[in-house]
Amino acid sequence: MASQKLTDAEIGSVLSLIFPMSEASCLGLFLEERALQPWFKLLKSSRVIEIGPGLNPIASYFPCGEYVAAEAHTGIDGLTVLRRQPERSAVVVSFNVIDDFVLGAGYELYGEALNSRYACELAEEIKRVMNPFAIILGADATKYLGRPDIPALNFGGVYLPQ
Numbered sequence: 373m374a375s376q377k378l379t380d381a382e383i384g385s386v387l388s389l390i391f392p393m394s395e396a397s398c399l400g401l402f403l404e405e406r407a408l409q410p411w412f413k414l415l416k417s418s419r420v421i422e423i424g425p426g427l428n429p430i431a432s433y434f435p436c437g438e439y440v441a442a443e444a445h446t447g448i449d450g451l452t453v454l455r456r457q458p459e460r461s462a463v464v465v466s467f468n469v470i471d472d473f474v475l476g477a478g479y480e481l482y483g484e485a486l487n488s489r490y491a492c493e494l495a496e497e498i499k500r501v502m503n504p505f506a507i508i509l510g511a512d513a514t515k516y517l518g519r520p521d522i523p524a525l526n527f528g529g530v531y532l533p534q
């Protein structure tokens with residue numbers, strides 16, 4: 373799946389078509405998922421980077437040691453934030469973003485290839501930065517990140533570094 377890294381202009385094209393922020397969220401389902409509870413508790417002693425918190429940052433539900441948000445609607449997207457992080461430097465979390473419906477919102481305008489290149493590079497960056505784990509819940513988490521080590525609701529789950 374490796375392909376050329378996106379330029380800043382290509383990232384800008386992807387982001388220009390992202391859905392508006394809305395209250396719509398499945399986060400409530402994940403917050404109560406039993407398999408995730410021990411991992412949510414570990415956020416308290418971790419540096420946490422959340423991709424796409426929208427109106428529901430995880431830090432509002434579980435305390436985080438340090439919390440960094442990468443939210444496209446505040447002008448900084450997940451790929452740009454992760455590219456600046458050292459390897460193995462944070463717990464990466466994301467809810468309802470690694471999903472073609474969200475990341476590929478405008479693909480018919482800018483081309484599906486660009487959308488899927490963005491999603492693939494984002495997944496590579498998550499794997500590079502995550503430590504000692506990542507919590508990625510999204511309809512297409514498995515497509516981009518592979519099978520989770522601890523699955524949750526058939527929607528991705530907890531990933532551990534290889």
Ligand SMILES: C[S@@+](CC[C@H](N)C(=O)[O-])C[C@H]1O[C@@H](n2cnc3c(N)ncnc32)[C@H](O)[C@@H]1O
Nearest residue numbers: 397399424425426428442443444449450467468
């Ligand atoms: C469906 S909402 C989910 C919001 C929240 N995580 C939740 O579960 O309630 C998707 C959010 O991800 C943001 N988003 C989409 N693509 C993004 C990207 N590439 N980088 C950062 N945020 C992104 C959107 O702006 C939106 O706020």
